[in-house]
Amino acid sequence: MGEFKDKAKGLGNEIAGNAKRAAAEVIGNPRLDAEGKAQERKGQAQNLKGEVKGAVGDKV
Numbered sequence: 001m002g003e004f005k006d007k008a009k010g011l012g013n014e015i016a017g018n019a020k021r022a023a024a025e026v027i028g029n030p031r032l033d034a035e036g037k038a039q040e041r042k043g044q045a046q047n048l049k050g051e052v053k054g055a056v057g058d059k060v
Contacts, residue, residue, distance in 0.1 A: 007047050
C-alpha cells in the first residue's frame with residue numbers, strides 16, 4: 001500500500017516541479033527554476049522509493 005502512496009506523491013511533486021520550471025522560463029526567474037528542479041528530483045526519489053517498496057514487497 002505504501003508503494004502507491006509514494007508513487008502518487010512522487011508524481012505530484014514531479015508535476016508541480018515541471019509547472020514551476022515552465023513558469024520560471026516564462027517570467028525569467030532562475031530561483032523558481034531551481035525550486036522546480038529540486039521538486040522534480042524529490043518526486044523522482046519518491047517514485048523510486050515506491051518502486052523499491054513494490055519490488056521488496058513482491059519478494060517477501
